[in-house]
Amino acid sequence: MAELFDVHPAPEGAPLDREALIAALQEADILVPTITDVIDAPLLGAAGDRLRLIANYGAGVDHIDVATARQRGILVSNTPGVLTEDTADMGMALMLAVLRRMTEGMAKMQEGVWEGWAPEALLGTRLGGKTLGILGMGRIGQALARRARVFGMDIHYHNRRRLHEGLEGPLEATFHERLDSMVTTADVISVNCPHTPSTFHLLNARRLKLMKPTAVIVNTSRGEVIDENALTRMLRAGELAGAGLDVYERGRGVNPRLRELPNVVLLPHMGSATREARLEMGEKVLINMQTFADGHRPPDLVVPSML
Template sequence: MSKKRLSVVVTRRLPDAVETRLSELFDVKLRLDDVPMTRTELSAAMKEADVLVPTITDEIDAAMIGQAGERLKLIANYGAGVDHIDVATARQRGILVSNTPGVLTEDTADMTMALLLSVTRRMSEGMALMQKGEWSGWAPTALLGGRVSGRRLGILGMGRIGQAVAKRASAFGMQVHYHNRRRLHAEIENALEATYWESLDQMVARMDVISINCPHTPSTFHLMNARRLKLMKPDAVIVNTSRGEVVDENALTRMLRAGELAGAGLDVYEHGTDVNPRLRELENVVLLPHMGSATLEGRLEMGEKVLINIKTFDDGHRPPDQVVPSML
């Protein structure tokens, strides 16, 4: 007798190739509309599935996990970040959690550099001028930005993405500095020509650019709070392609409006799509709609990791990308 296929519920539209392969391997319920599930829909999905495939837009807290039926055994997250999932409660309930690490490193690092350049060279202001049809021609003092070569870049979080940003920044002639939970091995640090700062406060006060590349965890919430933001030089800029919750968005907005910071490039926001409206009004800010990982190649590779995690679990083994609370 053939083995019964796993029941899998996918909460958002995924690339066609990923959905097709999931359908070939499992008993899959796909999402027809590319909008987030309501809390009620998500709760119902967790009761009917062996495996749930959520994304960052699905808030899976302790209460929701507590209401899940006995059937759910794996939450195979489509994405690297799992701060939207209560991993500890899931573990207590015997539900495994997996993610898709590593595949978005290059894409996110590329976007970090794009934002860094956009802010320092005032690209969004130039684009706005062109789109309004208000450009009257070249002028020696028009839209003067700053040269990135020679500037000090402070990377907050030197994991895969932070190191990829460091390599790119070095190629642009920037001096790389970093703060991390643990110092890198000497050979990696030397290869990146990166200077380690044990004190985040001391690093922040000396940098021309700060790049946020650490995950959101309880210990990194508002790591860049009002006090720490005020340590930054008035001509410094901040770039965030990681998680919005790491930065106190209201404090950042106040400082940018007051001219206490030169600019910001943001791809993520503290309250998701509820972006501070005063932030959107500022000319010295480049805002993107969480595009850091938005490449077709990256999305397909994310899907491949989800497939491997589910298939490995179905075969009775530990998913290769299982997340446990001690990792967070």
């Protein structure tokens, strides 16, 4: 990036605070934020006249007020596609970890309290033959479905629009127009939709109560899609069998009651944390920046109608 542009990097190891973000917005032609940088309407109102592109380092843009940016003549780009396979891998890993009680077994080994093999010790559940309900059948949802099919799972999904037969057919996936229908059917629910006003608490207390008490929920997308307090209450009450979470409703503010539950696997938002993904994200940012600097439309332009 420094070979192509006059770069003012943030101090290493910490996100910019709000004052530093305002200062950057006032002097930059292009801002390159990450998910930890909240670019809301008041902050955009303080932007200088030079700012014309926000080239987000990441696929999700719910931390950016895209509509306000567009109103001010500021384009927003992101990095879609490069996180697909890694995030789908993590979704499968969380399913296996919860259903096979891996973290409970690891804890016994690390604490030195394993008493040896026993017929009924740490009994989990196999994936084969179970129904996977995918909430959001975009790139990541489809990649997860392909993996789950190999494990012998039946694929069901809910999406804003039904997939074309050319995509749905090879996955042998069943479409549910009503989300209530899918959550009632599934043994595992995987959240793979973005956070938008219409998906906030899409899995609310009422819908969570429709799930089987033996069901498991996995989230590698955005924490705000699930009512985390309701999920925590149900897990504590034994009304759900378990959860594997890589994202949280309040960012780093993880509900402390979740940490206490042995049937919950918590990860620090590492679904896309591979060297390959980070490099490809950076390359996408550079392409968007250079294309814009050359006077053309960035290839990964985000528009409000996409959200």
